[in-house]
Amino acid sequence: MIADPVATLGLVPPGLILIGSGLVLFFLPSRVRSLIVVVLPLLLLVQLVLMGQGEHNTLTLSWLNQTLTLLRPSATGKLFATVFLFALWAGGLFALKTAHRGELAAAFIYAGGSIGICLCGDWITLFGFWEVMALASTFIIWNGQQGDSRRAGMRYLLVHLAGGVLLLTGIAGLAISGEIAEGGLTFAHLTPDSLHYWLILAGILVNAGAPPLSFWIADAYPQASPSGMVFLSAFTTKTAVFVLITAFAGEVLLIPIGLYMAFYGIVYALLESDVRRILAYSIVNQVGFMVTAIGIGTTTALHGATTHAVAHILYKMVLLMGAGSVLLATGHSQAAKLGRLWRSMPWTTGCVLIGAAASMGVPWTSSFVTKSLILQDAAESHNTMVWLLLTLCSAAVVFNAGIRFPWLTFFQLDRPAPQPLEAEQGQNQEQDNKQTSGDPRGWSRIAITAAAALCLLVGWFPQLLYAQLGAAGLYHPYTWPHIIEQLQILLPAMLLFFLSLRWFQPQRGLLLDTDWLFRSALYNLWLWFSHVLKNRFQVFIRFLFNSQIRSFNFLFRHYGPRGILARSWPTGSIALWVAIILASYVVLYSVQ
Amino acid sequence: MNVSHPNKAHNSYVKRLIYLLAGGCLLLLGMDLFHPPHSPLQHSSPHAPVTGIYLLISGVGLLIILPLSRLLGWLLRRREEFYDR
Structure with a gap:
């Protein structure tokens, strides 16, 4: 029963709209499906921009003597929901011509779950959306049709169901302990005084890719289709980051966990030879920065974590769309079979270089204005060791998404360029050059270009992003010392990368991880x-x-x-x- | 120089990049003389170097990480069919 239907007439939760449209999307004819994929996220984006914040803009529902708050937008939640809607729109455009309709339907439901979490106001509603996300994302992995998609999807589902059990047990503990506010089990900051606090934290950390279960990202994501991995990279880990920001800011345990994730991502990406797995490890690395910032817990650090999540979604979409375009064109994602593609895919190369620059935090790209908030706050809050390790991790990004990924994919000149996929199958060479060996066309090109443009836009106009958090004018990243310091961090790393090229040539084989324990x-x-x-x-x-x-x-x-x-x-x-x-x-x- | 051979072109290209980056590092080191950098290490240790501190952190840190990563790779790498047994 809706508490006040008249007042809440315009407050239909965008998450529920997306889940509902995802359920019918599968059955719709191709043209209508394309129309919904292109238009609906933009309409919801407008709804989100017009949506107010605070207690006057809540939508509640009574169910089993509980008050479920389906909608209670905060500034942070709205920013996350906005970038999730952009990710759905751009990912949908990229997927439109190549993805199975089941994948598109699952992506809409998956995004609906994520956005539902960002805008909801109680733990029970959050748990419902949480499980919707787990199931929908598993379907995206199963849709991948890669060699190990089925089994990787099952492992992914098991890990996430285990995380869901921890979360549900924690929420049940929260309910039993009597910490129920007047409006129900309010989704707000928790105090570390009981077992349910740690159970909820453990459940959320599973989705963030924290140790000892960091392996699931690199295990499952590359098994999705080229477009499926774009969706997967945007939602699960960032939703977990949002929940950590809201409920666990200042939890000091998150600092070592975040640092572990940052270094884990670097080391494994350095040893990996599949470019999509390199990017998957890079996700863990960057989420590590956000988790560390949440552990520091000051306002600046939380702003840093939030804005860096936004920046990371944007540039990782560009990089994964680039890797996906290469996979679609050549049929390969193994670095040993790639290289020299910049001639045949110049547009993709250009966009990927923008995304790679953004991942490293090159001045005038998105990450420069977001990651610097985290580093600055670690320095100012006298966490010298944390600052030192994060600075080192910033330099080491060159060795995964920054230079190594574009180098292995588009530039390494000591090996022949890969043959186009259909040329290998003996089809007409001229037709191949037009259709498969080149850049993505149509909607796919619009998607990768839009994401790359946003990476630059955020870098050029950071105050636009800060303003979404009510922090416009508080931070000024473009000072000469800061620009010089950032270049001093990146240039030696680039130099070492080219000096150590022979050391880190792509190698065959898999790397043991903590999944060895389970598998x-x-x-x-x-x-x-x-x-x-x-x-x-x-x-x-x-x-x-x-x-x-x-x-x-x-x-x-x-x-x-x-x-x-x-x-x-x-x-x-x-x-x-x-x-x-x-x-x-x-x-x-x-x-x- | 015959650059039509992939390996020669590759080596020449990489060498040029290395020289360019090394020059860039020297230039940045020189800029520290005009804009002395500020790092939290100076608070915790008064003997920490000032000029080139960021170059030092990045370079030395990566020189520690890279061999350790290679060692880990040697320890952890298995055949692709490892889990299919």
């Missing part, structure tokens, strides 16, 4: 346990069977046709036995 160690332990159990059970069954056989033999021996109790006895023997029994009786009676 190999625990699996082998289970095999051993089931083997032992099976053997013990067989021994037990054999024992039972043998006991029955022995009992039967005993009975048969005595009562069988030749048994002692079944024999026909001579009359003399019977008379003798009767006499003996009678004599015994007489003796016993006389003794008594």
Whole structure:
């Protein structure tokens, strides 16, 4: 039941609209589906811009004696929801010609879940959207049709269901502990005084890609289709970042967790030779920056985490659209089979270079004006070691998304350029050059260009982004010392990258991660346990069977046709036995 | 120089980039003389160098990370069919 239908007439939650449209999108004809994919996110973007904030703009629902707050937008939530809608729009355009309709439908539901979380106001509604996200994103992975999509999707689902169980248990604990405000289980900052706090934190951290479950991002995302990975990179981890900002700001445990994630992403991306997996590890690396900032917990650090999440969504979309275009054109994502593509894909190369510059924080790109808030605050809050390690991680981004990814994909000149996909299949070369070996065309080109343009726009006009958080004029990233410092961090890293090219050539093989524990160690332990159990059970069954056989033999021996109790006895023997029994009786009676 | 061979073109291209970047690093080091950098290390240790501190952090830090990463790669790399056994 809607509390005040008249007042809330214009406040239909965008998340629910997207979930509803995702459910019908699958069944619609192609033209109508394309129209919805192109237009609906833009309409919702307008709705979001016009939507107010605070208590006067809430939409509540009573359900099972609980007040569910479907809509209670905050400035941070609105900013996240805005960039999620842009990600859905751009990802949808990129996917329009190549993706299966099931993937588009799942993407709409997935985005609906994320946006629902950003705009909701209580933990129960959040959990509902959380699980919608987990299921929809699994369908996107399953739609990937890559070699290991099915099994990777199942592993992804198991990890996220486990995280969901932790979250639900924590929320149940929150409800039982009596911390229920007047408006229900309000989604707000939690105090670290009970078990449910840690359970909720653990559930959220699973989605953020925190240790020991950081592996699921690089395990599952590259198994999605080229467009599917664009959707996946935008929503799950950033939604977790938003929840951490809202509920766990200032939790010091997040600082070492974030630093671990930042270094984990660097080391694994450095050793990886699949370009889409390099970008997946880079996601963990950058989310590590955000988690560390949330752990620091000051206003500047939280603004840094929020704006860096926005910047990261934008530039990672550009990079993944670039990698996806290469995969569609050549059929390869292994760096050993790529290189020299800048001639045949100049537009993609240009956009990817903008995205790569943004990922490194080159001045006048998005990351320069967002990551600097985190580093500046770490320095000013006297977290010298945190500042030092994050500065080092900023330099090391050159070795994953910054220079290594574009170099391996578009520039490495010591290997021949890959053949276009259809040329390999023996089709007309001229047609291939027009259709598959070149840049993406049409909607796909608009999508990658729009995302790259936004990376530059945020870099050139950072106050536009800061203003969304009410912080316009508070930060001034463009000072000469800051620009020089940033270049001093990046240039030695670039120099070392080219000096160590031979060291980090693409290699075949996979890298062991903590998933080894689940996929190999625990699996082998289970095999051993089931083997032992099976053997013990067989021994037990054999024992039972043998006991029955022995009992039967005993009975048969005595009562069988030749048994002692079944024999026909001579009359003399019977008379003798009767006499003996009678004599015994007489003796016993006389003794008594 | 015959640049039609991929490896020669590659090496020439990479060498030029290295010279360019090395020159850029020197230029940035020189700029520190005009704009002395400010880093939190100067608060925690008065003996921390000022000129070129960011170049030092980036360079030395990466020189530690890169060999360690390579060592980890050597330890952790397995065949692609490792989990298919």
